[in-house]
Amino acid sequence: MVMIAVLSCFVVAGFAPWLHRLIGRQTGWLLALLPATIFVYFASLIPQISSGETLRHAYQWFPGMAIQFSFLVDGLSLLFALLISGIGFFILAYAGRYLEGHPALGRFFLFLLGFMGSMLGLVLSDNLISLFVFWELTTVSSFMLIGFNHEDADSRKKAHQGLMVTVFGGLALMTGFIMLGMAAGSFELSEILAGPSLTEHSLYLPMLSLILLGAFTKSAQTPFHFWLPNAMAAPTPVSAYLHSATMVKAGIYLLARLNPTLGGSSSWLLTLTFIGALTMLTGIILASRATGIKKVLAYSTVMALGTLTMLLGLGTEKAALAAVTFLLAHALYKGALFMIAGILDHEAGVKDFRDVAGLRRLMPKTTIAAVVAALSLAGVIPLFGFVGKELLLEAVLSGSRWQVGLTIATVTANIFVVLVAALLALKPWFGKTLATPKAAHDPGPALLAGPVVLASLGLLCGVLPFLPDQYLLQAAASAVYGQPVSYSLVLWHGINLPLMLSLGSLALGLLLYRFWQGWREHTVLLERLSPYGPENGYNRLMQGLVSFSAWQTKTLQNGYLRHYLITTLATVVLLVGWAVLRLDTIALNVDFSGLRLQEITVVLLLLVTTLAAVTVKSFLAAVALLGALGFGVALIYVFFSAVDVGITQVLVETITVLLLVLVLYRLPEFRKLSSGVNRARDATIALLSGGLITVLILLVTNARSMEGISGFFLEKSVSEGFGRNVVNVILVDFRALDTLGEIFVLALVAIGVYAMMHLRTGALPVTNADKRYAGQKQRKSSAKTGGES
Incomplete structure (x- = not known):
């Protein structure tokens, strides 16, 4: 059933x-x-x-390589599968109304469902190879979705940017997965997780670096x-x-899944906590200045995402429970808030805080959902975000040598989180009503159902935290930690240090x-520094790649066949020749004792013909x-009992010579287009x-350690x-598919030749595309002419 679901x-x-062409505006609900x-x-x-319990389903994929199409359902994968499918239901219904009337909506549903399946396969895969396949499918499908317009x-530029960054990380991840499989002796995650920790393995640091690079780019x-x-x-x-x-x-x-195997080392702790804390502060400070x-x-x-990475880096029991709790809380309020942002755009035509205020009277239902979700983001009791924030502070305060620095970073981030939550909960809905491009009003159920349900779940899980804890989060945290966790979620922990820090961050936020306006004015330096940030480095890297590609294309792919051959x-002579020279012994064992007169004659004929x-x-x-050279080769085939091949060679040479004579008959004589130095260079390389080829053939024939395959064919030919x-x-028979492919290629060539021979020389019919192109060209020409006159 798991495979069927994926x-x-x-x-x-x-x-x-x-389905979209058949059903129309109800397609979103049907697909949901x-x-x-x-x-x-x-x-x-x-x-x-x-x-x-854990459930595992395995199906043979590449048995010879021990690669299975296998799935693992435990607490962690189940949590993700429920989020992907549950929120996916609301997203499909929402998209059907949000993009209603878009000419490519059917294509959008195709990409979105493919993306959903890729994510389900990723989180449920028990095999590293199949996990990587789904990982790359999410990259491709997200590229199609980001660049949908x-x-x-x-849109094209931003989609390409996301693709390049995540593909770069994906290549690193693939190498890391191969190292992980080699180190663990298996590519099955269930076996890797059941085995010993790999932190002492000789491949640990390189595979950890590559896997983290893949995870960091993706997240x-x-x-x-x-x-x-x-x-x-x-x-x-x-x-x-x-x-x-x-x-x-x-x-x-991925970080949570591999924590029991790769976590616990100082490299894991230092890298994840530092990068996570840095990302946490970077993200929320930039969010505090944005207006869109x-x-x-x-x-x-x-x-x-930085907060989750930091918690996974800590690796403690409390941090594991805090990570899955924060992840669930974030999914609920962030899904609701993004859909509310879309409602503001769809129903009121606003995308910026500075252009909207006082919509609570015009959009009361949307206002309630937005306020509840924003309060969960801020971590206000009794929302589930409060439970996650309390546990986050407890995890940071206990279990790390850098707890003081991490605590300061976390509290600072929480202050700005409260600022951002206040912007989302107050700016669009309260204050003096501003005119909007569209007549604002609450949307229908398709757009409003997702925000209302997700925000309500954030409230329900906060009031009754034992429900998600007992039925889902305990099992998920145990999978992350590698053994059962003993902590439980409660709404009220009493008056303690985390509560004091939480209240302080609320007040300061x-x-x-x-x-807020003064904060934006005093931090304008951040905007001035943005052109020198990592995005600028990415742009420079891409420009460098383009310049390098242009140079190497001009140098190596200049359109001259002789340059390609040279x-x-x-390159082959240098690399392979160097490898041959590094051999300990070079045994060629050249023996001319068995040569016959006719063979010597043919060889001399070939040499003379080549020189001529x-x-x-x-x-x-x-x-x-x-042609004579080809006929000489045919004689060699005949001498060594390959009469069929010799006949084929004669036919090919005859046809080739005839065609070349017909084509070249009218061409001028040779001209000396190359200097003597160039000809000497070419002769040396030749x-x-x-x-080198002669030496390799002698080495191979003298180093044969097993019987040739000719005996097999002689034995099986008749039977x-x-x-x-x-x-x-x-x-x-034995290579029938290869021969069939060659016949297919020849048939295509024959069809092409026939089409060219019978192509009419008259005018071709003019298509609508031709007319449009001609019209555009004429308008551009007219514009230029008018400008010049």
């Missing part, structure tokens, strides 16, 4: 465009039934998983954080899904909100000599190449191929 997303995605069904299925597994150059850790806010070029349903439950949480999932609603939410997601042959072919000054003479002509049997 693959069903891809199957339904293929039918999504057709799929994630709803998947959610119900995974919810039915909660009793088993919460009791400590592909007519917009900015937008500093200095790779810049791509995530830029991904706001995507439609709001994509942003809501991306930030709350899917792609950016993939790196967090989606941009503020995006930067606050960067903060949340509200005070900062009071002077470069290729020279490269020295004559006539096209026709060169063609004739090359002789070295031929000599299995039903033919005594061994060459024909090999071509038709």
